[in-house]
Amino acid sequence: xxxxxxxxxxxxxxxxxxxxxxxxxxxxxxxxxxxxxxxxxxxxxxxxxxxxxxxxxxxxxxxxxxxxxxxxxxxxxxxxxxxxxxxxxxxxxxxxxxxxxxxxxxxxxxxxxxxxxxxxxxxxxxxxxxxxxxxxxxxxxxxxxxxxxxxxxxxxxxxxxxxxxxxxxxxxxxxxxxxxxxxxxxxxxxxxxxxxxxxxxxxxxxxxxxxxxxxxxxxxxxxxxxxxxxxxxxxxxxxxxxxxxxxxxxxxxxxxxxxxxxxxxxxxxxxxxxxxxxxxxxxxxxxxxxxxxxxxxxxxxxxxxxxxxxxxxxxxxxxxxxxxxxxxxxxxxxxxxxxxxxxxxxxxxxxxxxxxxxxxxxxxxxxxxxxxxxxxxxxxxxxxxxxxxxxxxxxxxxxxxxxxxxxxxxxxxxxxxxxxxxxxxxxxxxxxxxxxxxxxxxxxxxxxxxxxxxxxxxxxxxxxxxxxxxxxxxxxxxxxxxxxxxxxxxxxxxxxxxxxxxxxxxxxxxxxxxxxxxxxxxxxxxxxxxxxxxxxxxxxxxxxxxxx
Numbered sequence: 033x034x035x036x037x038x039x040x041x042x043x044x045x046x047x048x049x050x051x052x053x054x055x056x057x058x059x060x061x062x063x064x065x066x067x068x069x070x071x072x073x074x075x076x077x078x079x080x081x082x083x084x085x086x087x088x089x090x091x092x093x094x095x096x097x098x099x100x101x102x103x104x105x106x107x108x109x110x111x112x113x114x115x116x117x118x119x120x121x122x123x124x125x126x127x128x129x130x131x132x133x134x135x136x137x138x139x140x141x142x143x144x145x146x147x148x149x150x151x152x153x154x155x156x157x158x159x160x161x162x163x164x165x166x167x168x169x170x171x172x173x174x175x176x177x178x179x180x181x182x183x184x185x186x187x188x189x190x191x192x193x194x195x196x197x198x199x200x201x202x203x204x205x206x207x208x209x210x211x212x213x214x215x216x217x218x219x220x221x222x223x224x225x226x227x228x229x230x231x232x233x234x235x236x237x238x239x240x241x242x243x244x245x246x247x248x249x250x251x252x253x254x255x256x257x258x259x260x261x262x263x264x265x266x267x268x269x270x271x272x273x274x275x276x277x278x279x280x281x282x283x284x285x286x287x288x289x290x291x292x293x294x295x296x297x298x299x300x301x302x303x304x305x306x307x308x309x310x311x312x313x314x315x316x317x318x319x320x321x322x323x324x325x326x327x328x329x330x331x332x333x334x335x336x337x338x339x340x341x342x343x344x345x346x347x348x349x350x351x352x353x354x355x356x357x358x359x360x361x362x363x364x365x366x367x368x369x370x371x372x373x374x375x376x377x378x379x380x381x382x383x384x385x386x387x388x389x390x391x392x393x394x395x396x397x398x399x400x401x402x403x404x405x406x407x408x409x410x411x412x413x414x415x416x417x418x419x420x421x422x423x424x425x426x427x428x429x430x431x432x433x434x435x436x437x438x439x440x441x442x443x444x445x446x447x448x449x450x451x452x453x454x455x456x457x458x459x460x461x462x463x464x465x466x467x468x469x470x471x472x473x474x475x476x477x478x479x480x481x482x483x484x485x486x487x488x489x490x491x492x493x494x495x496x497x498x499x500x501x502x503x504x505x506x507x508x509x510x511x512x513x514x515x516x517x518x519x520x521x522x523x524x525x526x527x528x529x530x531x532x533x534x535x536x537x538x539x540x541x542x543x544x545x546x547x548x549x550x551x552x553x554x555x556x557x558x559x560x561x562x563x564x565x566x567x568x569x570x571x572x573x574x575x576x577x578x579x580x
Contacts, residue, residue, distance in 0.1 A: 081112050083153075083157060084159045085110035085153055088105040088107070088132075091148070099141060101136045101147075102134075102135050103133060103147055103165075104133045106452060108357075112155070114152075115130070117149050119136070121147050128152075130527070133529070140169065141169050144167070145166065145167060147167075170204060177249065182196075183239065189261070189577065191232070195226045195228065195241070207246045210243075212240045212242070215238075220244075221545040221546060227548065229578075231261050232261065234261060235261050236260040278580060279580060280550050281443040282580075283551060283578075284296055285300050285553045287555050290332070295571070295572035298333035298398060299323060300334075300514075301320060302339055303337075304338075306344040313376070324391075335399035337400075338381065341403075343406075347370060351367040352364045352367045362406050365431070366427035392441065393441065402480065405430075409446065410428060412450075415452070421455060425463070428446075428464055432468060436472060440478055445480070447483050449498065450501060465482070465501065484511075487514060487539050488515075488531065489531035490538075494546060503547055506548045513553070519558050522534065536571075540552060544571075550578045552571075
């Protein structure tokens with residue numbers, strides 16, 4: 033909007049000169065007014081986001097089969113927020129995703145493909161493409177693995193038999209093994225051991241095993257091995273009553289909501305720190321008490337997870353903070369002010385009474401999340417300024433010690449994922465894991481279990497860093513799993529690594545046979561889905577020997 037005034041004309045009469053002067057003043061006023069309006073418009077206009085996200089790092093490409101390559105990368109950052117990622121193959125864009133992984137399928141066997149990834153935000157700004165990575169799909173394979181040897185079957189109780197065998201070899205690589213009981217296919221596993229439970233006492237069972245590769249080639253079945261279960265009708269090594277944890281964490285637990293189904297063994301209650309301690313030193317555990325009473329009435333157990341990564345605002349104002357790509361603004365896990373407040377919170381929770389019984393001694397409470405201050409689980413995607421592995425481990429150990437000291441008779445578990453700080457052999461994650469296991473050894477102190485929430489029918493992907501960090505210690509402690517999402521609504525959980533025709537049964541089998549998992553947390557939507565009821569009942573019966 034612009035105005036201009038015409039030049040004054042040379043007029044001889046005084047009257048005309050006065051008229052011209054008046055018109056000039058009026059026009060000048062219009063020009064000044066227009067300038068003020070234009071200035072107001074400029075001040076009102078919102079600033080436009082022109083900053084592109086950072087370039088995705090840590091891009092990796094891994095051949096998954098003769099026709100698929102899996103990609104993964106580290107999350108990018110942005111001044112407003114990353115909306116998604118563009119995937120390029122050979123320089124041409126082939127897909128966009130919201131997560132940090134992608135599976136490129138429909139490829140040609142034995143062919144090399146190169147990929148780059150770029151991040152983009154809601155304003156349409158795109159980062160530069162990442163460094164290129166390449167992978168070659170597997171060649172067509174028609175050679176079967178060798179027959180597994182050395183199969184041994186040992187009865188470990190009146191309802192369980194343990195199997196082990198020697199690894200097979202293959203021209204490309206062994207994908208896994210199929211276990212047969214009395215000639216009928218029983219399960220598929222990736223390793224060379226299997227535990228068959230839910231058996232009848234004083235009964236002889238015969239087993240064979242065959243090996244298969246990624247191309248679907250299968251060996252002949254091994255020589256058979258037999259075992260006879262014991263006479264006792266007692267149920268495995270499940271936990272005892274009272275406040276004692278005993279045995280291993282076990283059962284099918286509903287997430288957040290009590291579900292009254294015959295195959296549901298308990299409920300996970302999640303409480304947020306910022307909601308239960310809105311004012312420093314004043315705690316509200318009424319939600320925990322309500323859930324404990326509901327579960328107790330149904331004869332179910334309770335797991336408690338305090339979401340300490342969501343710290344209250346009064347505490348955030350007093351501590352050292354940083355912006356995590358996944359969780360936003362959080363407290364660093366080694367901040368002493370935060371750790372002192374966390375210790376007070378843990379003590380208050382353990383001593384809180386429900387029907388006259390402290391939670392630390394309440395028989396309905398079975399598991400407690402040993403949440404790590406500032407980061408919740410042992411996971412750090414992008415370490416903040418001032419980070420050192422030593423400071424992180426000190427914070428983790430102090431958090432876990434507080435939980436173990438406050439809940440000595442409960443199953444304690446810590447989320448175990450990974451620390452992206454470039455340290456290897458051993459990685460920072462492995463060192464923290466091993467130091468935790470050495471201190472919390474089940475002898476001098478209660479054993480610490482580990483937990484991940486990425487379960488599908490084939491995730492966490494076997495032999496990946498995420499899987500290896502827990503599978504390496506599966507024989508030394510318990511590995512617990514929460515469903516990555518809802519099997520019934522897989523499209524709504526696109527970041528989960530779903531298999532074709534995935535189902536709860538596939539997920540339970542995957543975790544039980546590959547990670548020795550006996551404890552599962554499942555979303556209410558699936559537990560209430562009648563189409564899955566028989567699958568949950570089957571696994572409830574399988575896990576029954578481990579239940580307290």
